[in-house]
Amino acid sequence: MSKKVVIIGGVAGGASCAARLRRLEENAEIVLLERGPYISYANCGLPYHVGDVIKSRSALLLQTPEVMKERFKIDVRVKNEVLSIDREKKTVSVRRVETGETYEEAYDTLVISTGSSPVRPPIPGIDLPHIQSLWTVPDADEVRTLITEQKAASAVVVGGGFIGLEMAENLKHAGLTVSLVEMLDQVMAPLDYEMAQPLHENIRQNGVDLRLGDGVAAFRQNGELIDVELKSGKTLTAALVILAIGVRPNGELAKNAGLTVNARGGIVVDEYLRTSDPAIYAVGDVIEVTDFVFKDRTMIPLAGPANKQGRIAANNIAGASEAYKGSQGTSVVQVFDLTAASTGANERALIKRGMERGRDYETVTITQNSHAGYYPGAKPMTIKLLFSMDGKKIFGAQIVGREGVDKRIDTIAVTQRLGGGVAELSELELAYAPPFSSAKDPVNMAGFVARNVLGGLYAGIAPWNAPDTLENLQLLDVRESVEVMAFTVPNAVHIPLGQLRDRLGELDKSRETVVFCAIGVRAYNAARILVQNGFKRVYVYPGGARFYQATHYDKVETDVSAGAPVADSGQTADLGEPAASMRIDCSGMQCPGPIMKVFETMQTMKPGEVMEVSASDPGFARDIGAWCRRTGNTLLSNERQGDDYVALVRKGGVPKPAAEVHETPEGKTIIVFSGDLDKVLASFIIANGAAAMGRPVTMFFTFWGLTVLRRPEKVRVKKSFVEKMFGGMMPRGSGKLKLSRMNMAGMGTGMMKAIMKQKNVDSLDTLIEKAKKAGIKLVACTMSMDVMGIRPEELIDGVELGGVGAYLGDAEESNVNLFI
Numbered sequence: 001m002s003k004k005v006v007i008i009g010g011v012a013g014g015a016s017c018a019a020r021l022r023r024l025e026e027n028a029e030i031v032l033l034e035r036g037p038y039i040s041y042a043n044c045g046l047p048y049h050v051g052d053v054i055k056s057r058s059a060l061l062l063q064t065p066e067v068m069k070e071r072f073k074i075d076v077r078v079k080n081e082v083l084s085i086d087r088e089k090k091t092v093s094v095r096r097v098e099t100g101e102t103y104e105e106a107y108d109t110l111v112i113s114t115g116s117s118p119v120r121p122p123i124p125g126i127d128l129p130h131i132q133s134l135w136t137v138p139d140a141d142e143v144r145t146l147i148t149e150q151k152a153a154s155a156v157v158v159g160g161g162f163i164g165l166e167m168a169e170n171l172k173h174a175g176l177t178v179s180l181v182e183m184l185d186q187v188m189a190p191l192d193y194e195m196a197q198p199l200h201e202n203i204r205q206n207g208v209d210l211r212l213g214d215g216v217a218a219f220r221q222n223g224e225l226i227d228v229e230l231k232s233g234k235t236l237t238a239a240l241v242i243l244a245i246g247v248r249p250n251g252e253l254a255k256n257a258g259l260t261v262n263a264r265g266g267i268v269v270d271e272y273l274r275t276s277d278p279a280i281y282a283v284g285d286v287i288e289v290t291d292f293v294f295k296d297r298t299m300i301p302l303a304g305p306a307n308k309q310g311r312i313a314a315n316n317i318a319g320a321s322e323a324y325k326g327s328q329g330t331s332v333v334q335v336f337d338l339t340a341a342s343t344g345a346n347e348r349a350l351i352k353r354g355m356e357r358g359r360d361y362e363t364v365t366i367t368q369n370s371h372a373g374y375y376p377g378a379k380p381m382t383i384k385l386l387f388s389m390d391g392k393k394i395f396g397a398q399i400v401g402r403e404g405v406d407k408r409i410d411t412i413a414v415t416q417r418l419g420g421g422v423a424e425l426s427e428l429e430l431a432y433a434p435p436f437s438s439a440k441d442p443v444n445m446a447g448f449v450a451r452n453v454l455g456g457l458y459a460g461i462a463p464w465n466a467p468d469t470l471e472n473l474q475l476l477d478v479r480e481s482v483e484v485m486a487f488t489v490p491n492a493v494h495i496p497l498g499q500l501r502d503r504l505g506e507l508d509k510s511r512e513t514v515v516f517c518a519i520g521v522r523a524y525n526a527a528r529i530l531v532q533n534g535f536k537r538v539y540v541y542p543g544g545a546r547f548y549q550a551t552h553y554d555k556v557e558t559d560v561s562a563g564a565p566v567a568d569s570g571q572t573a574d575l576g577e578p579a580a581s582m583r584i585d586c587s588g589m590q591c592p593g594p595i596m597k598v599f600e601t602m603q604t605m606k607p608g609e610v611m612e613v614s615a616s617d618p619g620f621a622r623d624i625g626a627w628c629r630r631t632g633n634t635l636l637s638n639e640r641q642g643d644d645y646v647a648l649v650r651k652g653g654v655p656k657p658a659a660e661v662h663e664t665p666e667g668k669t670i671i672v673f674s675g676d677l678d679k680v681l682a683s684f685i686i687a688n689g690a691a692a693m694g695r696p697v698t699m700f701f702t703f704w705g706l707t708v709l710r711r712p713e714k715v716r717v718k719k720s721f722v723e724k725m726f727g728g729m730m731p732r733g734s735g736k737l738k739l740s741r742m743n744m745a746g747m748g749t750g751m752m753k754a755i756m757k758q759k760n761v762d763s764l765d766t767l768i769e770k771a772k773k774a775g776i777k778l779v780a781c782t783m784s785m786d787v788m789g790i791r792p793e794e795l796i797d798g799v800e801l802g803g804v805g806a807y808l809g810d811a812e813e814s815n816v817n818l819f820i
């Protein structure tokens with residue numbers, strides 16, 4: 001006698017179970033009951049349909065009830081909701097949604113694949129119109145109607161999980177102004193905080209107003225719009241709200257039928273996916289599964305596991321004894337330009353289980369290119385790998401990057417599933433040709449680095465926030481000077497790798513040392529030099545200065561765009577359409593390649609010439625502005641074109657209008673290096689005198705000379721501890737300067753000021769004001785500002801910022817150049 005199988009839920013788990021069962025059991029009677037209007041639709045594609053990336057609605061409907069009936073001989077009944085299960089009678093009670101009429105359906109075997117539903121917490125106003133979840137095709141239709149017909153122009157997305165992120169991106173893509181509110185301090189909970197930081201930066205760069213660490217207190221109608229009141233007291237106003245706060249399993253049917261469910265309402269199943277009633281199977285979001293890594297129980301609502309479980313349940317109904325071995329939670333999400341992926345446990349989860357780094361697990365974080373750096377288009381990705389102290393078990397991995405992230409997370413997930421450890425990662429033989437990978441694939445590299453750490457070749461990879469949290473840490477930056485020009489790691493001693501062996505004496509062997517390079521490779525070489533020279537605790541900074549910039553993007557100077565041309569003087573200029581006389585293609589070059597190439601090419605160019613440089617490395621876009629400022633060149637534009645970043649750079653500063661250019665040099669340049677009152681007075685007296693004779697004068701303030709330009713009052717700016725100390729020790733403003741000799745605890749300085757007054761000699765403040773009125777250019781050296789930890793906001797008005805290039809440019813047009 002043929003058996004009758006009734007399946008509740010007709011999408012991922014239910015539809016795969018039905019189709020597989022038909023292939024195995026031609027004579028089984030299969031009834032598929034689905035309360036919604038569609039079966040087997042691509043709910044994962046819904047956000048992309050809202051953003052019009054998937055244009056055709058019908059593309060989402062993978063299977064129609066008619067085809068299921070015709071091709072698979074399955075009795076598909078959409079708009080039929082199961083109300084209850086009678087396990088004694090082996091029947092389900094069903095309601096026809098359109099008519100409200102109910103009927104009983106008998107089964108021999110029942111499969112529950114009722115999925116999950118979006119959480120709607122009892123927030124005041126949550127039932128107002130235009131507050132939507134995105135879960136079904138009708139939900140997507142409704143959001144699209146709001147956008148296309150009702151012209152909704154703004155949206156607040158609540159929740160920074162993968163659906164929230166996909167919706168934020170797609171609503172932005174559809175042209176809306178978007179805010180994203182997330183209660184935690186990070187988006188994408190499967191990632192550790194530092195791995196989520198690059199996403200935060202990218203989300204903001206793409207114009208989404210990201211509110212972290214804030215939740216919704218209430219929704220209120222505001223005319224046609226909705227006010228979203230946040231717990232912080234702020235209010236956002238939008239035409240549309242998307243709720244993507246999380247999901248809960250649809251386990252009520254099972255619970256009411258007396259099946260065992262867990263505290264969250266998830267159905268408890270055995271390894272064969274049988275519930276506590278052997279005639280009832282359950283699959284998908286609604287069940288509790290084995291955590292593949294730790295072998296305890298968890299809930300992981302993802303499409304891949306649901307589909308596989310549907311297939312396994314069908315196999316078992318057809319007589320097999322196939323076990324579901326657990327879920328790893330392998331997932332991937334696109335967030336604007338970035339892809340984020342993870343598998344297994346993250347570090348937060350390990351710590352929550354009471355595990356301790358260095359005792360129970362180790363971690364490495366590396367940055368590698370998606371394919372060979374010399375082949376165009378390589379993009380960096382950062383991999384974080386968590387593994388046991390013997391290296392035999394992979395606890396989890398996370399990857400954030402632009403390309404090739406999916407294939408690397410899958411490779412690690414496969415290794416993890418097959419019981420491999422870090423040695424296996426390093427041994428994997430993976431397909432390689434330049435457009436696809438490197439001879440040592442990033443996954444191999446993660447394995448190599450993990451083995452090096454476990455092998456004690458150096459102390460390990462530093463925590464990403466070690467420079468912020470650990471005191472008495474020695475930071476060593478082994479990048480080349482040209483790279484440091486583009487980004488300076490705060491408080492780091494800079495010794496290029498090539499000079500390290502000769503300059504070891506500049507470092508303190510007794511201190512814990514964290515080494516930086518651009519991505520970590522040179523830092524590892526430096527670490528080995530240090531270790532072999534008696535340095536005991538040497539760590540490599542994870543992912544290098546690049547990753548430091550990404551994880552500290554909200555604290556350190558970044559320069560990602562140049563809307564208007566920025567001269568080294570800090571001024572902007574309308575330069576019309578500058579024609580590039582030189583084009584260099586750095587696309588595919590690994591950091592620091594592009595900046596080095598720009599530097600080398602610049603040497604061959606004449607002042608005023610323009611270079612167009614394209615690079616695929618996103619870090620280049622960040623670095624080029626700062627590099628130009630510090631080297632006295634001018635960034636004319638810096639924009640994304642397709643996959644590349646294209647910058648126009650003019651050698652030197654902004655050219656002066658022809659009328660201002662002097663035929664014979666008659667300018668005067670004065671470098672004010674000293675912060676001594678008498679020397680500074682002398683420099684201003686000379687400068688004002690020269691200006692009075694009609695000569696163009698530039699005063700370039702560097703190192704201690706910068707103190708002259710400081711505002712007397714305290715200015716609130718973010719500084720590191722060391723910068724604060726430095727700033728605290730430096731005099732604040734002209735009034736605090738002291739004589740170079742006979743200061744006599746300030747008495748000499750006081751007497752000098754009194755005598756100057758008596759003899760009608762201008763005070764330093766008056767001289768500075770006169771200099772400004774006379775058009776004397778007061779330039780603060782940006783490089784020294786960086787070194788001394790002085791911010792532009794701390795300087796008096798009328799001061800320009802400039803690099804060495806700015807000064808040299810003026811010096812070339814001078815016939816007197818003084819160093820005071």
Ligand code: FAD
Nearest residue numbers: 009011012013035044081082114115284285301302303306
């Ligand atoms: P579902 O596919 O949700 O199917 C359950 C069905 O049961 C529903 O159609 C429901 O109407 C029906 N049902 C419930 N109760 C009854 C009842 N009493 N009677 C009759 N029918 C009932 N996962 C990924 O892995 N990757 C992604 O990129 C991804 N993106 C997603 C994007 C969105 C917008 C959404 C909503 C989900 C996404 N998911 C993604 C999650 C994935 O879709 C789910 O994990 C998967 O669909 C779960 O399958 P399931 O069979 O358990 O439940």
